[in-house]
Amino acid sequence: MASTIETAENEDWVACMALIRDAADEAAFARLFGHFAPRVKAFLMRSGADAALAEEVAQDVMATLWRKAHLFDPTRASVATWIFTIARNRRIDALRRARRPEPEDLPWGPEPEPDQTEALALQQESAALGRALATLPDKQRVLIEKAYFGDLSHSEIAEQTGLPLGTIKSRIRLALDRLRHAMK
Amino acid sequence: MTAMTTIAHHPTDGLLMAYSAGSLPEAFSLTVATHVSMCDECRARLGAFDTLGGALLEKEAAPMAGDSLAATVARIRAGGERVREWPLPRKAGVLPAPLCDYVGGDLEAVRWRPIGMGLKQAILPTARDATARLLFIPAGAAVPGHGHRGTELTLVLQGAFLDATARFGPGDIEVSNEDVTHTPVADIGADCICLAATDAPLRFRTLLPRLAQPFLRI
Numbered sequence: 001m002a003s004t005i006e007t008a009e010n011e012d013w014v015a016c017m018a019l020i021r022d023a024a025d026e027a028a029f030a031r032l033f034g035h036f037a038p039r040v041k042a043f044l045m046r047s048g049a050d051a052a053l054a055e056e057v058a059q060d061v062m063a064t065l066w067r068k069a070h071l072f073d074p075t076r077a078s079v080a081t082w083i084f085t086i087a088r089n090r091r092i093d094a095l096r097r098a099r100r101p102e103p104e105d106l107p108w109g110p111e112p113e114p115d116q117t118e119a120l121a122l123q124q125e126s127a128a129l130g131r132a133l134a135t136l137p138d139k140q141r142v143l144i145e146k147a148y149f150g151d152l153s154h155s156e157i158a159e160q161t162g163l164p165l166g167t168i169k170s171r172i173r174l175a176l177d178r179l180r181h182a183m184k
Numbered sequence: 185m186t187a188m189t190t191i192a193h194h195p196t197d198g199l200l201m202a203y204s205a206g207s208l209p210e211a212f213s214l215t216v217a218t219h220v221s222m223c224d225e226c227r228a229r230l231g232a233f234d235t236l237g238g239a240l241l242e243k244e245a246a247p248m249a250g251d252s253l254a255a256t257v258a259r260i261r262a263g264g265e266r267v268r269e270w271p272l273p274r275k276a277g278v279l280p281a282p283l284c285d286y287v288g289g290d291l292e293a294v295r296w297r298p299i300g301m302g303l304k305q306a307i308l309p310t311a312r313d314a315t316a317r318l319l320f321i322p323a324g325a326a327v328p329g330h331g332h333r334g335t336e337l338t339l340v341l342q343g344a345f346l347d348a349t350a351r352f353g354p355g356d357i358e359v360s361n362e363d364v365t366h367t368p369v370a371d372i373g374a375d376c377i378c379l380a381a382t383d384a385p386l387r388f389r390t391l392l393p394r395l396a397q398p399f400l401r402i
Contacts, residue, residue: 024266026257033253038245045246055249059256066260076231081238088206088237098311100206101214103230104221104281130239147205148240154202154212155335155383163197165232172235173228180224 013079014119021069029066032079037062039080040087046149047091057094061087073110074119075175078126091150108179118175125168132164191223191355195337199359200226204233209314211381214282215337215357218379221280222355278342283379286310287318291342291377294318299400300393301325307401314383315401321345321370321378328393329367334384336360338368343376345369365389 016032019025040061044054064086072082092100133141144163146152195203195216202208203216220226249255277290286308287293296304296318304320321327323343337359338345344353347366352358360366365387370376386402388394393402 029257030253033256036241037248037252037256039241039243041248042244042246043241046244051246054246055252058248059252059259062256063259063263067263067266070266078235078238080242081231081235084237084241085234087241088204092206096206099210099213100203100208101210101217101282101285103217103227126235126238129235130242133236133239144236145240147201147207148237150205150207152205152207154199154208157198157202157205157207163236165229165236168235169228169232172231173224176224176228 014074014123017069017072017074017079020066021072029062032065033062036065036080036083040083043084043087043149044091044095048095048150049091053094057087057090061090064090071109073114073175075110075114075122075178076172078123081126095150106176106179111179111182115178118178122168122171122175125171129164129168136163190353191225193350193352193356193358194223194226194229195219195357196359197229199337200230201233201236204230204237209381209383210310211308211314211316212335212337212383214286214308214310214316215339215379215381217282218280218341219339219355219357221282278377283341286316296320299402300396301328303327305400305402314381316379316381317402319376319378319380321368321376323370323375324372326367326369329365329389330393331365331387331389332360332362332382332384333387334361334382336386337379337381339379341377341379343374344371345376345378346371 013032013035016028019028020032037058041054041058044057045051049057061083065083072079089100092098133144136144143152147157199208199212199216203213208216220230277284279287279290284290287306294306296306299305302322302325306318308316308318310316319327337357338352339357340352340354342354344351345368346352347358347368349366351371382402385397388397
């Protein structure tokens with residue numbers, strides 16, 4: 001049952017993103033905000049921000065979600081993943097005062113009507129990765145958490161083996177191939 | 185940038201994870217971002233590491249201030265109309281977008297400085313915790329043999345180089361550390377242009393390059 005609920009919840013976030021993108025729907029934004037803003041705030045506090053800065057940056061991240069909703073592609077990222085990338089970039093600006101060059105954008109945006117089956121599969125696999133994370137040995141999980149909360153330098157982030165990333169990688173690879181094909 | 189189909193040497197999982205987590209020095213981020221721009225395989229691998237970040241984000245929550253939603257909506261309204269920006273199609277050049285941003289243009293905009301034996305370099309403006317440089321190695325020429333005190337990432341942009349371990353062509357990245365001593369030689373077919381990033385000075389085996397090191401920041 002738990003997985004059904006989780007899936008329903010994830011579908012919901014994708015639908016909220018579409019409502020924001022297509023209809024500037026503030027109720028959909030409020031639902032996303034209620035779930036994700038506290039998570040972004042916790043992520044920033046775990047990364048060393050005090051509560052006031054974390055609150056400020058979390059609001060900024062959620063405002064960015066509104067402004068960039070048209071760039072969200074549910075066949076390539078879950079809503080949580082997409083918000084993580086925005087929060088990470090803001091954290092680097094605000095806490096490290098450093099620059100993180102981004103890869104070249106793909107020469108196309110997301111498809112106007114993303115394939116729902118593909119989007120659902122991606123959201124489900126992202127959720128599955130979250131559950132797999134909880135089953136990792138403590139030592140490995142703590143290491144990953146420290147890496148993502150900025151507590152490890154790059155040289156301390158050793159070769160990571162055994163992470164269950166193969167399935168999600170293949171799924172994203174498929175989405176990239178499909179987009180590239182559609183653009184030809 | 186068109187996709188290369190023959191990339192054989194990729195960043196390690198550790199590097200991609202550190203880039204996803206946002207903990208790489210700027211010079212290393214630039215190198216990884218440039219490689220990912222050229223390599224769909226690593227774009228997908230990076231997507232998987234970002235998904236890991238998203239899964240961690242889901243795990244914990246901290247209560248927001250009481251008026252935070254209203255404050256954010258006000259912030260959005262103050263920002264005015266949404267602008268639907270799309271990535272601009274890029275002209276096919278040698279340098280992928282992240283590098284063009286640092287060079288201020290494509291290859292013709294690089295301000296090369298000779299460093300001896302026909303080699304040229306251009307140091308890119310990054311934070312000083314690591315150094316990024318473009319290297320020009322004439323066809324058939326060698327970079328003086330060196331070891332490493334930290335990590336060196338070498339990404340081929342044009343041409344190819346060989347060392348004792350392998351041949352590296354466009355899009356390939358070589359990750360060297362304290363264990364590696366090498367003498368990269370540009371392939372005879374064409375001049376080789378690389379992006380090289382180091383987080384510690386190299387360990388040259390002969391005196392002349394050692395004397396010049398402080399001036400070349402290599």
